[in-house]
Amino acid sequence: MTFDLLHTDPETQARAGKIQTDHGSIETPIFMPVGTQATVKAVHQRELREDINPDIILGNTYHLYLRPHTDILKKAGGIHKFMNWDRNILTDSGGYQVYSLANNRKITEEGVKFKSHIDGSMHWFTPETVMQIERDIGADIIMAFDECTPYPCDYGYAKDSMHMTHRWLDRCMNALKEMPYTYDYSQSFFPIIQGSTYKDLRKQSAEYIAGVNADGNAIGGLSVGEPAEEMYAMTEVVTAVLPHEKPRYLMGVGTPINILENIALGIDMFDCVMPTRNARNGMLFTAHGTINIKNKKWEDDFSAIDEANYTWVDTEYSKAYLKHLFKVNEFLGRQIATIHNLGFYLWLVREARKHILAGDFKSWKNMMVKQMDKRL
Incomplete structure (x- = not known):
C-alpha cells in the first residue's frame, strides 16, 4: 500500500490524499460503507458500484468468521470474489465485538472467548487466530486485534486495557511475519489507538502505535456514547502525534457533522x-x-x-x-x-x-x- 498526501488545508488539519492498493486507489478523505456480512444492507453490488461508487467498503471479521466462515471464503477465492466486489475492502478485527457483546464474552491476556449470538457455540479469538482469519477473509486492509473499552470507563481499566491492546498488537505483528498471504495480492495492516477519553493515555497509545511504523493508523474506542466534544478532543490529541505520511482512520464515526469536524482535525478514513x-x-x-x-x-x-x-x-x-x-x-x-x-x-x-x-x-x-x- 502507498499513501500520497497531496494537500493540507492551510486553516485546519484537513488533508487530501490517495491510497493505492492492489485493488485500486482510494481518494481521501473517504467514507467506507459498512458491509458487515459481505453485503451493504439493502443495496445490490451493482448499485453500490455504479450509483454510490465508494472506493472501499468495510467487512466484519467476527460475523464473517461465524457465517459463511473462512473455509467458504477460501473456496470462493476470498471475499472479493465471494461477494463480486472488485474494489477495496477493509476488515475490522472483532475488537468492537469485545465491546458490543460484553455479555457474551470473557477477556483474558491470551485473548477473548466469545459465545456465538447465533447458536451459543464458543469461539476463541486471540491476536494470532484473528490475523489468520483476516488473512483468509482476504481484505486489502486488516486491523489489529484490540479491546474497545466502554464509555464511561474508569482510568485504571482504560490504562490496563490500553497496555493489553499494545501487547496484542505486538503479537499480531509477530504472527503476520510468519504468515503468508492466502491470496495473490498483498494486505496492509493498521494498529488501533485506545485510551478511552483520557488525554494522557491517548497520547501514550498514539506514540506507541506510531512507533511500530505500520501502513496506516486507526483510532478506536470513540463513538461509543461519549459527547462529541470529547471525541474531537481525543482525535486532536492523537493526530498531533501520528505521522503525517500515513493514513488515519477514525473507526465507527459517525454523523455527517462528526465526519466534517474530524476531517478538519486530520482524519482521512471513516466508517459507520x-x-x-x-x-x-x-x-x-x-x-x-x-x-x-x-x-x-x-x-x-x-x-x-x-x-x-x-x-x-x-x-x-x-x-x-x-x-x-x-x-x-x-x-x-x-x-x-x-x-x-x-x-x-x-x-x-x-x-x-x-x-x-x-x-x-x-x-x-x-x-x-x-x-x-x-x-x-
Missing part, C-alpha cells in the same frame, strides 16, 4: 452503520438537515426526495411516495433511503476533498455544519 441503519428507520441525511420521512407532513409532498440528486433515487421518487412505502412496510422504501444516505455521505467526503484542494475547506465546513444541524 449510521447512514444505512438510520435509512432503514426512515431518517434521511441531506445538506440542509435530516428528514424523518415517516412524519405526516410528507404524505402529500410530491417534490423529489432531494433535488441535489446525489444518486438517481433522489429525483426518481417523491417524498410522498417514500413515506407511503415506509407506512406500508415495503422493503423498497428502505432500499431507496439507504441508497440516498450512502450517496449523500460519499458526496459529502468528496465535496470536502474538493474544498481542501481549493483551499477554502474551513469556510465551507462551517457553512455545512450549520446547515446540516437542522430537523426538516
Whole structure:
C-alpha cells in the first residue's frame, strides 16, 4: 500500500490524499460503507458500484468468521470474489465485538472467548487466530486485534486495557511475519489507538502505535456514547502525534457533522452503520438537515426526495411516495433511503476533498455544519 498526501488545508488539519492498493486507489478523505456480512444492507453490488461508487467498503471479521466462515471464503477465492466486489475492502478485527457483546464474552491476556449470538457455540479469538482469519477473509486492509473499552470507563481499566491492546498488537505483528498471504495480492495492516477519553493515555497509545511504523493508523474506542466534544478532543490529541505520511482512520464515526469536524482535525478514513441503519428507520441525511420521512407532513409532498440528486433515487421518487412505502412496510422504501444516505455521505467526503484542494475547506465546513444541524 502507498499513501500520497497531496494537500493540507492551510486553516485546519484537513488533508487530501490517495491510497493505492492492489485493488485500486482510494481518494481521501473517504467514507467506507459498512458491509458487515459481505453485503451493504439493502443495496445490490451493482448499485453500490455504479450509483454510490465508494472506493472501499468495510467487512466484519467476527460475523464473517461465524457465517459463511473462512473455509467458504477460501473456496470462493476470498471475499472479493465471494461477494463480486472488485474494489477495496477493509476488515475490522472483532475488537468492537469485545465491546458490543460484553455479555457474551470473557477477556483474558491470551485473548477473548466469545459465545456465538447465533447458536451459543464458543469461539476463541486471540491476536494470532484473528490475523489468520483476516488473512483468509482476504481484505486489502486488516486491523489489529484490540479491546474497545466502554464509555464511561474508569482510568485504571482504560490504562490496563490500553497496555493489553499494545501487547496484542505486538503479537499480531509477530504472527503476520510468519504468515503468508492466502491470496495473490498483498494486505496492509493498521494498529488501533485506545485510551478511552483520557488525554494522557491517548497520547501514550498514539506514540506507541506510531512507533511500530505500520501502513496506516486507526483510532478506536470513540463513538461509543461519549459527547462529541470529547471525541474531537481525543482525535486532536492523537493526530498531533501520528505521522503525517500515513493514513488515519477514525473507526465507527459517525454523523455527517462528526465526519466534517474530524476531517478538519486530520482524519482521512471513516466508517459507520449510521447512514444505512438510520435509512432503514426512515431518517434521511441531506445538506440542509435530516428528514424523518415517516412524519405526516410528507404524505402529500410530491417534490423529489432531494433535488441535489446525489444518486438517481433522489429525483426518481417523491417524498410522498417514500413515506407511503415506509407506512406500508415495503422493503423498497428502505432500499431507496439507504441508497440516498450512502450517496449523500460519499458526496459529502468528496465535496470536502474538493474544498481542501481549493483551499477554502474551513469556510465551507462551517457553512455545512450549520446547515446540516437542522430537523426538516
